[in-house]
Amino acid sequence: MKYVIVGASAAGLNAARTLESLDPQGEITILSAEEVFPYSKMSLPYLLSNKLKKRDYLFLPHPSKAKLLLGQRVVKLDIERKKVETVKNKTFSYDKLLIATGAEPYVPDMELEGSPLVLTVRNLSDMDKLKDKLKKSDVKRVILSGAGLVNSEIADALAELKIPATFVIRSSRMLSQIVDEEGSEFIAERAIENGMELITGESITKVQEKGDHANVFLTSGKIIQGSCVVVGKGVRPSIDFLEKTPIKCDTGILVNEYLETSVKDVYAAGDVTETKDLISDEYEMHALWPVAMEQSRIAATNMVGYSWKYPKEVSRNIVNLFGEVVFTGGISKEDAYDVYKEKESRSYHKILVRDGKLVGFVFVGDVLNPGVYLAAMKNQWDVSHLLNEAIKGALSYSMFKAPTREVVNI
Amino acid sequence: MKVLMLDQAKCTGCRACEYACSFEHTGKFNPLDSRIKVNEFWEDLTFVPSVCLQCERAYCEEVCPTSALTKNPETGVVELNKEKCIGCKQCIVACPWGSIKLDHTGKEVIKCDNCGGDPACIKVCYPGALSYEEVEDITNVKVQETATRLKEIAKDLVKGGA
Numbered sequence: 001m002k003y004v005i006v007g008a009s010a011a012g013l014n015a016a017r018t019l020e021s022l023d024p025q026g027e028i029t030i031l032s033a034e035e036v037f038p039y040s041k042m043s044l045p046y047l048l049s050n051k052l053k054k055r056d057y058l059f060l061p062h063p064s065k066a067k068l069l070l071g072q073r074v075v076k077l078d079i080e081r082k083k084v085e086t087v088k089n090k091t092f093s094y095d096k097l098l099i100a101t102g103a104e105p106y107v108p109d110m111e112l113e114g115s116p117l118v119l120t121v122r123n124l125s126d127m128d129k130l131k132d133k134l135k136k137s138d139v140k141r142v143i144l145s146g147a148g149l150v151n152s153e154i155a156d157a158l159a160e161l162k163i164p165a166t167f168v169i170r171s172s173r174m175l176s177q178i179v180d181e182e183g184s185e186f187i188a189e190r191a192i193e194n195g196m197e198l199i200t201g202e203s204i205t206k207v208q209e210k211g212d213h214a215n216v217f218l219t220s221g222k223i224i225q226g227s228c229v230v231v232g233k234g235v236r237p238s239i240d241f242l243e244k245t246p247i248k249c250d251t252g253i254l255v256n257e258y259l260e261t262s263v264k265d266v267y268a269a270g271d272v273t274e275t276k277d278l279i280s281d282e283y284e285m286h287a288l289w290p291v292a293m294e295q296s297r298i299a300a301t302n303m304v305g306y307s308w309k310y311p312k313e314v315s316r317n318i319v320n321l322f323g324e325v326v327f328t329g330g331i332s333k334e335d336a337y338d339v340y341k342e343k344e345s346r347s348y349h350k351i352l353v354r355d356g357k358l359v360g361f362v363f364v365g366d367v368l369n370p371g372v373y374l375a376a377m378k379n380q381w382d383v384s385h386l387l388n389e390a391i392k393g394a395l396s397y398s399m400f401k402a403p404t405r406e407v408v409n410i
Numbered sequence: 411m412k413v414l415m416l417d418q419a420k421c422t423g424c425r426a427c428e429y430a431c432s433f434e435h436t437g438k439f440n441p442l443d444s445r446i447k448v449n450e451f452w453e454d455l456t457f458v459p460s461v462c463l464q465c466e467r468a469y470c471e472e473v474c475p476t477s478a479l480t481k482n483p484e485t486g487v488v489e490l491n492k493e494k495c496i497g498c499k500q501c502i503v504a505c506p507w508g509s510i511k512l513d514h515t516g517k518e519v520i521k522c523d524n525c526g527g528d529p530a531c532i533k534v535c536y537p538g539a540l541s542y543e544e545v546e547d548i549t550n551v552k553v554q555e556t557a558t559r560l561k562e563i564a565k566d567l568v569k570g571g572a
Contacts, residue, residue, distance in 0.1 A: 040476060042477035051496045318503050370502050398460055
């Protein structure tokens with residue numbers, strides 16, 4: 001069997017590993033758009049903050065048998081002939097194809113795109129550019145356009161390096177895609193404590209190069225200065241090469257419960273996909289590292305010929321920001337169903353419960369067993385008798401199991 | 411290969427293992443730094459110790475973006491390389507059992523490492539709920555235990571039928 005994997009990040013490489021173990025005779029080719037050896041994108045902010053102690057730790061383990069080809073961005077997919085064509089005019093034929101091309105940063109304002117002082121942070125080269133700008137510029141402050149997950153993580157890394165930053169936020173608050181207003185407020189307080197500046201209700205209209213730094217013009221006419229502008233306005237799945245194919249896409253590739261696309265023998269996994277959400281029961285993007293690992297393992301297993309159903313997914317995030325752990329899941333940016341909140345000076349907890357089951361939560365500050373919260377939500381375990389423990393952040397796995405004495409006494 | 415074996419029926423809930431674990435790893439007696447946890451069910455007066463199962467294909471290992479977690483093929487232990495750990499906590503969310511967790515500061519990731527082959531917890535477990543045994547031996551013991559239980563049931567059935 002000939003397998004071709006398009007994309008060599010978390011999903012692509014994990015799929016290759018799975019294929020290697022399930023079909024040792026299979027011929028596996030991985031096509032990477034990037035010229036550098038596959039690395040962990042998730043760790044990039046940690047590279048900036050030097051929490052990643054060696055640059056080498058960034059690189060992902062190589063699959064043992066699969067052929068990995070660098071600099072082969074796929075530009076065309078021929079469904080009829082079962083072939084892909086790369087930017088270097090090479091074609092690869094497949095029996096089973098996995099699309100794991102991930103996503104690219106979205107720059108909403110075309111005017112900003114292309115300016116040497118406007119950066120996005122998705123790839124290793126982006127991070128190197130940012131480090132270089134910080135070193136060379138006479139102004140250290142970094143202007144962060146948008147206060148989503150990526151920019152918040154960058155800000156956290158900058159705080160670690162004692163470099164000031166200014167958030168320019170179009171909406172009224174930080175992390176509006178992930179936490180509710182109270183959670184935002186809490187994180188914003190910590191951000192300000194750590195030397196961040198917040199400008200809300202504004203966008204950047206123009207970035208002007210001025211010596212070694214940038215003059216940044218805002219909608220109100222205000223001008224601020226920084227070493228560079230980092231745009232963190234979310235990402236878009238890399239699906240351009242699918243334009244002329246019948247593969248069904250919305251924002252990302254729509255896959256069925258076996259992670260197969262609308263075209264037979266073509267599968268998709270990772271940030272490029274859209275799958276059913278457990279809580280909303282609708283197709284959603286769940287662009288997360290652990291989701292990519294899970295999807296790629298299941299997709300690869302199905303490519304070999306098994307039928308492993310991919311369960312409905314739940315969105316979640318855990319992130320370290322300004323000394324606090326921010327952990328969210330399910331419905332987290334608004335209130336819905338039964339809402340329980342607990343706010344103290346250095347922590348904010350909220351859980352949302354529907355018919356006795358967890359459908360959302362926000363924890364800023366301490367939470368003991370995040371994994372158990374996710375398991376409880378994914379499996380829709382009954383928490384109606386555990387609300388007190390749940391809101392305290394103290395759920396533990398064994399609380400859901402019948403006491404073993406009953407089991408022991410057969 | 412040796413594994414940490416739990417016999418829930420024998421646990422009295424004294425939590426000495428938690429203190430021993432914490433002391434072994436940190437030099438302090440803080441149950442929050444213990445890799446093993448005794449879950450208490452007061453309404454049933456039942457105590458259930460729980461500790462990392464050292465999964466064969468571990469979720470924590472799979473999601474670790476820097477390969478700081480790896481399974482040692484010789485000892486079976488999923489080992490955490492602190493040098494490589496960036497503290498992103500993906501492993502903690504990935505483990506549905508809460509067996510890899512944060513220490514008392516809420517910052518550092520900790521998990522059971524079988525104390526490198528000489529677990530401190532078993533030495534203080536006087537009821538014998540915890541032991542460190544060869545996998546093969548445990549299998550035999552379990553087979554025998556189950557057989558003994560089934561024998562009792564069979565005896566009852568024979569008596570009932572007679």
